[in-house]
Amino acid sequence: MIEIPVDIPGQPSSVFVARGALENLPSILTMHAATKLPRRVLLCFDRNCSVHAQQAVRVLRAAGVIVTEFGLLAAEDAKSAAVVETIWDAALAARLDRGDSFIAIGGGIVGDLVGFAAATYLRGVRVVQIPTTLLSMVDAAIGGKTGINRTLPEGGLGKNLVGAFWQPSITIVDANTLRTLPKRELRSGLAECIKHGLIADASLFRDIAHDASELANNHEPSMDRLLPRAIVVKTAIVARDPLERCERAKLNLGHTFGHAIETLPTDHGKLLHGEAVAIGLVAAAAAARALKMVSAEEASSIANALASCELPRTFHGETSAAEVIRRMGFDKKFEGGVMKLILPRGIGACEIVENPPHEVVLEGLRAIGIA
Numbered sequence: 001m002i003e004i005p006v007d008i009p010g011q012p013s014s015v016f017v018a019r020g021a022l023e024n025l026p027s028i029l030t031m032h033a034a035t036k037l038p039r040r041v042l043l044c045f046d047r048n049c050s051v052h053a054q055q056a057v058r059v060l061r062a063a064g065v066i067v068t069e070f071g072l073l074a075a076e077d078a079k080s081a082a083v084v085e086t087i088w089d090a091a092l093a094a095r096l097d098r099g100d101s102f103i104a105i106g107g108g109i110v111g112d113l114v115g116f117a118a119a120t121y122l123r124g125v126r127v128v129q130i131p132t133t134l135l136s137m138v139d140a141a142i143g144g145k146t147g148i149n150r151t152l153p154e155g156g157l158g159k160n161l162v163g164a165f166w167q168p169s170i171t172i173v174d175a176n177t178l179r180t181l182p183k184r185e186l187r188s189g190l191a192e193c194i195k196h197g198l199i200a201d202a203s204l205f206r207d208i209a210h211d212a213s214e215l216a217n218n219h220e221p222s223m224d225r226l227l228p229r230a231i232v233v234k235t236a237i238v239a240r241d242p243l244e245r246c247e248r249a250k251l252n253l254g255h256t257f258g259h260a261i262e263t264l265p266t267d268h269g270k271l272l273h274g275e276a277v278a279i280g281l282v283a284a285a286a287a288a289r290a291l292k293m294v295s296a297e298e299a300s301s302i303a304n305a306l307a308s309c310e311l312p313r314t315f316h317g318e319t320s321a322a323e324v325i326r327r328m329g330f331d332k333k334f335e336g337g338v339m340k341l342i343l344p345r346g347i348g349a350c351e352i353v354e355n356p357p358h359e360v361v362l363e364g365l366r367a368i369g370i371a
């Protein structure tokens with residue numbers, strides 16, 4: 001088992017990475033000072049992860065813990081205040097007190113929802129995050145960002161607009177849970193791993209590119225090598241900037257372009273988050289190329305790594321540069337606001353670029369097929 005500390009002043013936490021960790025859940029909770037073995041837990045799980053949740057329920061009950069199970073639907077519109085209320089009420093019905101714990105088993109949707117419910121129930125109870133998607137293992141379940149979506153006044157879904165920073169007492173990564181994850185979701189998570197390499201670890205980026213076809217098919221030895229290295233990129237940044245005052249924003253590399261296209265219909269249906277990020281990384285690389293922050297070879301190595309992981313690199317659907325720029329919020333820039341774009345500087349570093357020239361943004365969009 002690998003323990004990766006998350007050194008946030010006043011809120012130290014850890015990520016445990018071990019295949020088969022779920023089977024040893026009670027001993028992992030016991031060994032960690034921040035968790036101990038709670039008397040009662042509200043175990044909230046993604047209904048698509050019932051098999052993993054049942055394993056956790058069985059071992060916790062065998063260890064004498066009183067477990068209340070609560071199944072959730074992992075859909076963006078379930079990241080709502082109404083669902084948080086149902087979690088609070090389930091905790092009240094189970095008589096959870098401040099010494100007890102929530103456990104979240106699922107991907108980023110369940111983790112964000114349950115984390116927010118834990119942050120607010122009795123003004124804050126412990127939450128153990130057990131991520132089951134690659135994206136949540138290397139990103140969402142680490143660093144304590146929790147939250148729900150809200151409908152915007154002008155209509156449309158405003159993502160993660162209400163939430164709290166609430167560090168998990170621990171995060172437990174059991175890569176066996178990836179065995180049931182659909183391959184498309186797995187590959188979507190690889191986009192975030194590539195992003196982590198681009199932000200802070202050139203050798204991680206090269207190794208993902210090298211092992212891409214194994215990783216895209218969940219080859220377990222390759223995945224076991226990848227996970228701790230990708231997690232360390234996130235824990236190190238979060239420890240330096242837990243409240244996203246500056247450096248943590250670098251984790252949004254590829255996301256400004258990506259978010260703008262994520263909810264647009266495409267010729268092949270809806271993009272997954274990581275697929276939109278993959279396309280966003282290609283756009284960011286082209287914008288960085290226009291600013292001479294990456295070479296032509298580096299920009300193509302980024303696109304090639306994404307291709308090897310079977311991720312999309314261009315957008316296929318009805319839209320225009322003007323529409324995407326509006327969705328990026330960059331139309332306001334041209335009215336005097338300060339807009340920020342995270343761009344790679346070579347491979348293994350990135351920078352926050354304020355008010356990038358309009359032509360640079362257009363260059364990024366052209367690279368992903370939007371004119």
Ligand SMILES: NC(=O)c1ccc[n+]([C@@H]2O[C@H](COP(=O)([O-])OP(=O)(O)OC[C@H]3O[C@@H](n4cnc5c(N)ncnc54)[C@H](O)[C@@H]3O)[C@@H](O)[C@H]2O)c1
Nearest residue numbers: 046048074107108109110132133135136140145177180181
């Ligand atoms: N808090 C953060 O720092 C942070 C960071 C990135 C993303 N997010 C949030 O994470 C969410 C996306 O999370 P995600 O990509 O992890 O996916 P998800 O939670 O949307 O799950 C994706 C799909 O996979 C299914 N699934 C999950 N694990 C499975 C498993 N092991 N076996 C079978 N099916 C499984 C789910 O039921 C769902 O259908 C978004 O809401 C995003 O806003 C949060």
